[in-house]
Amino acid sequence: MANSTLSKAKADKKDEFYTQFYDIEAEMEAYLDYNPDVFRGKTVLLPCDDPEWSNFTKYFAQNFEELGLKKLISTSYAPDSKTYKGGTQLSLFETQSPKFDKDKTRTHGKIFVLTEDTTGDGVIDLDDLQWDYLEGDGDFRSDEVKKLRDEADIIITNPPFSLFREFFTWIVETDKSFVILGNINAISYKEVFPKLKENKIWVGATNFNRGMYFRVPEDFEYAPTYKFEKEINGMKVNRVPSICWFTNIEHGRRHQPLNLMTQEDNIKYSKHKEIKNIGYKRYDNFDAIEVNYFDAIPSDYNGMMGVSLTYMDKYCPEQFEIVGITQSWFGMASKIYPKQIQVSKTGKKTVVTKLNDGASIRLESPKEGEVNYIVDGVYYSKCYARILIRKKQ
Numbered sequence: 001m002a003n004s005t006l007s008k009a010k011a012d013k014k015d016e017f018y019t020q021f022y023d024i025e026a027e028m029e030a031y032l033d034y035n036p037d038v039f040r041g042k043t044v045l046l047p048c049d050d051p052e053w054s055n056f057t058k059y060f061a062q063n064f065e066e067l068g069l070k071k072l073i074s075t076s077y078a079p080d081s082k083t084y085k086g087g088t089q090l091s092l093f094e095t096q097s098p099k100f101d102k103d104k105t106r107t108h109g110k111i112f113v114l115t116e117d118t119t120g121d122g123v124i125d126l127d128d129l130q131w132d133y134l135e136g137d138g139d140f141r142s143d144e145v146k147k148l149r150d151e152a153d154i155i156i157t158n159p160p161f162s163l164f165r166e167f168f169t170w171i172v173e174t175d176k177s178f179v180i181l182g183n184i185n186a187i188s189y190k191e192v193f194p195k196l197k198e199n200k201i202w203v204g205a206t207n208f209n210r211g212m213y214f215r216v217p218e219d220f221e222y223a224p225t226y227k228f229e230k231e232i233n234g235m236k237v238n239r240v241p242s243i244c245w246f247t248n249i250e251h252g253r254r255h256q257p258l259n260l261m262t263q264e265d266n267i268k269y270s271k272h273k274e275i276k277n278i279g280y281k282r283y284d285n286f287d288a289i290e291v292n293y294f295d296a297i298p299s300d301y302n303g304m305m306g307v308s309l310t311y312m313d314k315y316c317p318e319q320f321e322i323v324g325i326t327q328s329w330f331g332m333a334s335k336i337y338p339k340q341i342q343v344s345k346t347g348k349k350t351v352v353t354k355l356n357d358g359a360s361i362r363l364e365s366p367k368e369g370e371v372n373y374i375v376d377g378v379y380y381s382k383c384y385a386r387i388l389i390r391k392k393q
Helices: 004-012 021-036 055-062 144-150 163-170 186-190 195-196 263-268 311-312
Strands: 043-046 073-074 109-114 130-133 154-157 177-183 212-215 235-240 245-247 288-291 304-307 321-327 339-344 349-352 360-362 370-377 376-382 387-391
Touching: 021 055, 055 073, 055 154, 073 130, 073 144, 130 177, 144 163, 163 186, 177 186, 177 370, 186 195, 186 245, 186 311, 195 321, 311 376, 311 387, 339 360
Parallel strands: 043 073, 043 154, 154 177, 288 304
Antiparallel strands: 073 109, 109 130, 177 245, 212 235, 304 387, 321 387, 339 349, 339 370, 360 376, 370 376
16 A cells, blocks of 8 residues: 655655646546535635646636636745745746746745636636735745635645645644545544544545556656556656545545445355455454455444455445544554564564554464564564444444
């Protein structure tokens, strides 16, 4: 589930990943299918954006009248911003305008506003955007951009990967409607998970398994293991598999229950060898069974079940309830291992003092070469965090 591209981007603070028009359109259509008036009469803010390179502004400007928007606001970072390491290309909106200021172009962010037909061609679209320099560098945490946030009804963007936690908090503290992109692992963040558990936010309509291609700068360096498309429609792109939308805007697709077999039928007929004729393993430090595949969730089991983070795009709140997560900060573990012994592939033993936040599954016969943990002579395998769910009563 971890993604080297996003991890490197976060570490390097290189956040220049541009969302493709098709992906934005497909996600927005899900909200419009559920409620055709979801954007009508609304002020939409697109922070961390730039109309010349970002498709968020293009989508909402092109569909301004059809969506019934009241106002569209986009803000962009200054190239020399301390919190954003993006590109240095100048927008045509700027260089071809009499407002262009070579002294401000690298240190000041920009604001783009769309409210009416300024060109006189009878339609409101991208050509009617009005722009100016911001007083600051466009950082979303500035008082200047916070005022725009407070004015808006809906906030939509692909925030800087390196600042996702802060950006998420920046939105939810105002109780605004939003649709933003983030790493799937953000589901397990202590800033995010409680909101998911309380059904105050949820994941978007786009299936996790699709992955997403983002436009990247020409000097972008691919990971050695990268094996996907590098160019689409003449643009350099990078596929990010572990990505999803987070939102609090309703879409009916999240209310579709899974068609599941009983526990007995899963043991008899499951296509997963870990379950068929074997059954479900129990965690040692959580009172729950491990269900690593969403299609193997037993329909008649009333206890807690641990499922992967990717289950969230199949989650139906009317079918199951979210009880917790296997993270130490959530405090649900019945047993914590303060010290573990890690066995490497070479057989060398190393004492690991980090607490085991993941769900530990007892391994009766660990495979040769597998990294395991030994506690009191019992082998354990460190897994990704699991969401603990229970059948809705």
